[in-house]
Amino acid sequence: MSVEIGLNAVVVARGAQAPMILALADAAGGARDALPFGPFDPHRHRTFETSLRAHVEAQTALSLGYIEQLYTFGDRGRHREAGEEGKHLVSVGYLALARPDEEAASRLEEAGARWRDWYAYLPWEDWRGGRPGLIDQAILPGLSAWAETPEADRAAATQRRARVRLAFGLDDVPWDEERVLERYELLYEAGLVSEALADRHADGAGRPDAAAPLGRAMQHDHRRIVATAIARLRAKIKYRPVVFELMPPDFTLTALQATVEAISGRHLHKQNFRRLVEGAELVEPTGAMTAGTGGRPAALFRFRRQILEERPAPGLKLGTR
Structure with missing residues (x-):
């Protein structure tokens, strides 16, 4: 069996209410979204990263900013869903950040791509308004039943319960x-x-449509790649100033807080957040004000880039919940 190397990108942009992920329409006409993808051709590109940038920019006119490799995904299901006999697809996943403009918006529509709220895929991750009801209504009952299935012996059941307890707090x-x-x-x-x-059905067991509607499904293992990217970005903002890659050059502290809350999926105390940002010397005032907040004029700030030379890990060290 031959192996083909593909490159998948979780491209994240700042949205009005939540971070947005660039999703491509199902080429087969189905309802499942896909991540931007392109094969790695070593004859055209020297590195995976340059190849990925070229594919995304050619498809969408998006100029990617910060980018980093996440993980290599090569599960058997990728080959089965690709439908190509004798070939196994291994995908290298990337997290990329972007600031879309008007040109990119028109190209996205032509490419059959759109921005989707990342919580559409993982709705149980959004705690900004408190504990999501989906967890108690559907997730925990389902996981409890799974942990106690007849085929699970006592040790396996105990291990499953412990995993659920740690994962869902x-x-x-x-x-x-x-x-x-x-x-x-x-x-x-x-x-x-x-x-x-769907994977079990392809293996001859179960029905592909029998699952509860826990988030929007994606093709192949793309939702797993999205989960990996969200986890990485949530961790990254605590020790690197990557959140500013999503912000416009000038912004209010309210807009910055809303973006950090949207990424982390948690509500932050306003005064504590401002003390944290200003105390870490991550921003500096521009001297300008904006009246576009709907209330009193608000001061505009910008990222203080000198911090990158002054400190090895300049991030937003958010406290625990």
Whole structure:
């Protein structure tokens, strides 16, 4: 069996209410979104990163800013869904940040791409308004039933319960916003997301449409790649100033807080956040004001780039929940 190397990008942009992910329409006419993808051709590009940038920019006119490699994904399901006998697809996943402009917006429509709220794929991750009802209504009952299935012996059941407790912050364990991938993989193993049942159906077991509607499904293992990217970005903003790659050059502290809250999926105390940002010397005032906030004029700030030379890990060290 031959192996083909592909490159998938989770391209994230700042949205009005939540971070947005660039999604491509299902080429087969189905309802499942896909991530931007392109094969790696070593004859045309020297590195994976330059190849990925070229594919995304050619498809969408988006100029990618910050970019980093996430993980290599090569599960058997990728080959099966690709439908090509004798070839196994291995995809290198990337996290990329972008600031879309008007030109990019028109090109996206031509390419059959759109921006989607990343919580459409993983709705249980958004705690800005408190604990999502979906967790208690559907997720925990489903995981409890999975942990106690007849085929699971006592040791396996105990291990499953412990994994659920850690991943979803039960009992005395606090919710950890960085355990995004662990939570998705638990739901996959328990058959609570439609990708899991589609894979089992392809193996001759179960029905592909039997899952509860836990988030918007994606092609192949793309939702797993999205979960990996969200976890990485949530961790990254705590020790690197990558959030400013999503912000316009000038911004209010309210807009910055809303962006950090949207990424982390948690509400932050306004005064504590401002003390944190100003105390870390991550921003500096521009001297200008904006009246576009709908209330009193607000001061505009910009990222203080000198911090990159002054400190090895200049990020937003958010406290635990």
